[in-house]
Amino acid sequence: MTALFIPSDAPFSTDQRAWLSGFLAGVQSRLFVTAGAADAASSSAPSVHILYGSQTGNAEGVAEDAADAARAQGLAPIVSSLDDMDIEKLTTVQRLLVVTSTYGEGEMPDNAELFWEALSAEGAPRIEQCEFAVLALGDTGYDGFCQAGKMIDTRLEQLGARRLTARIDCDVDYEDPAAAWVAEVIPMFAAETGADAAPAPAAAKPKRARSQWNRKNPYSSTVAVNRCLSKTGSAKEIRHYEFALADSGLEYEAGDALGVMPINDPALVDSVISQLGVDPESAVAGQDRSLRELLAYNFEIRTPSHELIAEVEKRVANDELSHLLRHGDKEALDAWLWGKDVLDLLQLDPSLRFEVDEFTGLLRPLQHRAYSISSSSKADPSTVHLTVASVRHSGGGRERGGVASTFLADRVAEGGTAGIFVSPNKSFRVPGDDSAPMIMVGPGTGVAPFRAFLQERKARGASGKNWLFFGDQHRASDYIYEEELTQFSDDGVLHRLDLAFSRDQAEKVYVQTRMAEQGKDLYSWLEEGGHFYVCGDASRMAKDVDTALHKVIEVHGAMSAEAAGEYVSNLKREKRYLRDVY
Numbered sequence: 001m002t003a004l005f006i007p008s009d010a011p012f013s014t015d016q017r018a019w020l021s022g023f024l025a026g027v028q029s030r031l032f033v034t035a036g037a038a039d040a041a042s043s044s045a046p047s048v049h050i051l052y053g054s055q056t057g058n059a060e061g062v063a064e065d066a067a068d069a070a071r072a073q074g075l076a077p078i079v080s081s082l083d084d085m086d087i088e089k090l091t092t093v094q095r096l097l098v099v100t101s102t103y104g105e106g107e108m109p110d111n112a113e114l115f116w117e118a119l120s121a122e123g124a125p126r127i128e129q130c131e132f133a134v135l136a137l138g139d140t141g142y143d144g145f146c147q148a149g150k151m152i153d154t155r156l157e158q159l160g161a162r163r164l165t166a167r168i169d170c171d172v173d174y175e176d177p178a179a180a181w182v183a184e185v186i187p188m189f190a191a192e193t194g195a196d197a198a199p200a201p202a203a204a205k206p207k208r209a210r211s212q213w214n215r216k217n218p219y220s221s222t223v224a225v226n227r228c229l230s231k232t233g234s235a236k237e238i239r240h241y242e243f244a245l246a247d248s249g250l251e252y253e254a255g256d257a258l259g260v261m262p263i264n265d266p267a268l269v270d271s272v273i274s275q276l277g278v279d280p281e282s283a284v285a286g287q288d289r290s291l292r293e294l295l296a297y298n299f300e301i302r303t304p305s306h307e308l309i310a311e312v313e314k315r316v317a318n319d320e321l322s323h324l325l326r327h328g329d330k331e332a333l334d335a336w337l338w339g340k341d342v343l344d345l346l347q348l349d350p351s352l353r354f355e356v357d358e359f360t361g362l363l364r365p366l367q368h369r370a371y372s373i374s375s376s377s378k379a380d381p382s383t384v385h386l387t388v389a390s391v392r393h394s395g396g397g398r399e400r401g402g403v404a405s406t407f408l409a410d411r412v413a414e415g416g417t418a419g420i421f422v423s424p425n426k427s428f429r430v431p432g433d434d435s436a437p438m439i440m441v442g443p444g445t446g447v448a449p450f451r452a453f454l455q456e457r458k459a460r461g462a463s464g465k466n467w468l469f470f471g472d473q474h475r476a477s478d479y480i481y482e483e484e485l486t487q488f489s490d491d492g493v494l495h496r497l498d499l500a501f502s503r504d505q506a507e508k509v510y511v512q513t514r515m516a517e518q519g520k521d522l523y524s525w526l527e528e529g530g531h532f533y534v535c536g537d538a539s540r541m542a543k544d545v546d547t548a549l550h551k552v553i554e555v556h557g558a559m560s561a562e563a564a565g566e567y568v569s570n571l572k573r574e575k576r577y578l579r580d581v582y
């Protein structure tokens with residue numbers, strides 16, 4: 001077994017470091033287990049509730065780490081999503097840890113929405129018996145950094161709960177600060193309760209062992225297939241990718257996402273270096289790579305950081321940028337920045353110069369991009385598939401491309417390699433009950449996980465009915481996976497397929513148009529226990545589909561708008577309304 005290494009620059013005190021080493025060694029030596037009610041029920045150890053709000057698994061992973069640490073300290077962890085915690089039950093909880101990410105524009109992740117609704121309500125109960133600590137995950141690239149965690153933290157205090165320790169807000173490199181937080185809070189609870197440091201019994205239900213492949217250590221996979229799905233005449237370029245898993249041991253389930261570690265466009269790297277007027281081979285303080293390598297592999301040069309934008313504004317005389325930054329008009333600033341990269345900012349004033357170290361200090365680390373997996377490992381365990389829209393546009397006399405989507409499209413030919421890892425999305429799964437109906441709404445690349453779901457249900461021989469709403473701009477050029485969907489229909493796997501091609505007629509026709517037309521049947525599928533899934537664009541489509549769903553229930557269930565709202569909340573509580581939207 002490889003020894004776990006805590007970097008010397010990790011932000012731990014000596015005590016935390018010693019405790020963490022012991023904890024990691026303990027964790028490493030046993031299978032990770034799913035925590036849950038079983039932990040507390042089977043033990044007389046003091047309980048600690050660990051609640052997570054998580055869309056792509058990061059917060060859930062930290063919650064599981066905290067549960068392992070709690071168990072090792074003789075506590076009995078009870079882990080669940082925030083939405084699984086009844087607000088009335090919170091009045092009996094004595095020790096509470098909350099780990100949550102933030103989504104949308106400073107909003108709760110999907111599995112924390114109902115909890116937040118109840119917690120923030122005027123009539124929310126007092127919870128003075130409770131001691132709590134909050135860890136917030138986020139990304140400083142978004143406005144409303146860690147907003148969900150901040151709101152929960154404030155509200156718990158307002159309701160009378162006592163904060164055990166100050167909230168920690170983590171940026172994209174959350175692993176070390178999260179581990180430090182776990183190392184701080186768990187012993188505090190354990191010390192208070194006088195818990196017996198002999199580990200509490202582990203929960204019985206085994207879960208998938210954590211993969212060795214992650215964002216810091218991606219698996220270098222061979223791209224076996226890189227094929228364009230969009231046909232001639234399409235305004236889009238949607239591509240199908242198949243990554244070979246070979247002997248990686250990498251496992252995934254339909255509904256998971258795949259992280260892809262991109263490499264920046266070398267032409268953009270060279271242009272940035274030439275604009276800076278520095279030697280590409282320049283050394284950078286504290287780094288063992290040259291400037292050119294760092295700009296290719298380590299730093300985001302496509303989307304400028306807030307820090308770089310602010311520094312450039314100070315140094316160049318650009319009235320427009322100064323006006324936008326000083327007047328705090330976020331929408332206007334976003335519109336101005338839309339499509340602009342680091343080179344555009346440097347070119348605002350060709351005489352602008354930075355020292356190499358100063359410049360790299362203003363860049364954010366290059367991050368992986370997530371993609372919904374479009375295959376089921378039950379259909380083919382040797383590969384994992386993606387369905388990716390290449391981001392391309394032009395401006396300022398240059399052709400521009402999204403980092404990861406064009407890295408895959410242009411710079412990884414079939415036979416080439418790309419760094420990948422699985423990002424589990426445990427809540428986005430086909431129904432556990434194979435006989436339950438499944439309704440999927442996935443226009444554009446939003447169809448990706450539903451291709452996986454159909455493969456999964458076919459492989460399981462699931463008897464439940466399946467219904468897909470799909471669409472894009474034109475049937476002739478944008479009906480991706482047409483042959484496969486027809487085959488699913490012919491095989492009796494896809495029972496209903498409603499198509500909405502938005503630009504084939506004068507009036508726009510969207511997936512929600514079809515939902516309304518088929519409202520009667522849609523409602524009856526829900527009444528039969530159907531699960532409703534949405535994937536794709538979050539900013540417009542998912543909101544409109546949600547409105548359409550409420551309307552269908554209102555009309556065909558003969559309900560008031562309030563009752564339809566309650567019906568939808570129940571679907572969420574029962575995990576029958578699940579979304580994978582971004």
Ligand SMILES: Cc1cc2nc3c(=O)[nH]c(=O)nc-3n(C[C@H](O)[C@H](O)[C@H](O)COP(=O)(O)OP(=O)(O)OC[C@H]3O[C@@H](n4cnc5c(N)ncnc54)[C@H](O)[C@@H]3O)c2cc1C
Nearest residue numbers: 339369370371372387388389393402403404405445448582
């Ligand atoms: C969990 C999850 C699952 C996802 N699944 C999928 C999927 O299955 N398929 C898929 O295709 N995507 C999916 N996405 C989106 C994906 O992660 C990337 O965001 C997307 O591919 C763009 O990444 P990029 O690196 O190519 O572009 P980036 O380098 O991130 O560039 C994006 C930026 O380009 C600029 N831009 C984009 N279009 C234009 C334009 N027309 N004009 C001017 N500027 C523009 C904007 O500034 C935008 O912010 C998913 C996202 C998440 C979080």
Ligand SMILES: NC(=O)c1ccc[n+]([C@@H]2O[C@H](COP(=O)([O-])OP(=O)(O)OC[C@H]3O[C@@H](n4cnc5c(N)ncnc54)[C@H](OP(=O)(O)O)[C@@H]3O)[C@@H](O)[C@H]2O)c1
Nearest residue numbers: 372443444445446472473502510536537540541580581582
């Ligand atoms: N897993 C994911 O979460 C995921 C997957 C894929 C894509 N994405 C993101 O979603 C975005 C779009 O991706 P895409 O190119 O595949 O598809 P898209 O732009 O969403 O387009 C697909 C279809 O949806 C239509 N549409 C536009 N507005 C709509 C609305 N309000 N309601 C319903 N349908 C609407 C489009 O019509 P018109 O163009 O004619 O208006 C088009 O016919 C991107 O930002 C991408 O990053 C996320």
Ligand SMILES: Cc1cc2nc3c(=O)[nH]c(=O)nc-3n(C[C@H](O)[C@H](O)[C@H](O)COP(=O)(O)O)c2cc1C
Nearest residue numbers: 054055056057058059101102106138139142145146
């Ligand atoms: C579409 C999208 C929107 C996001 N919005 C925010 C945001 O408004 N504020 C923030 O701090 N982080 C935001 N994030 C970052 C996530 O909170 C962060 O990646 C977190 O680690 C995800 O954790 P999870 O996997 O547990 O959901 C966003 C991420 C995505 C993909």
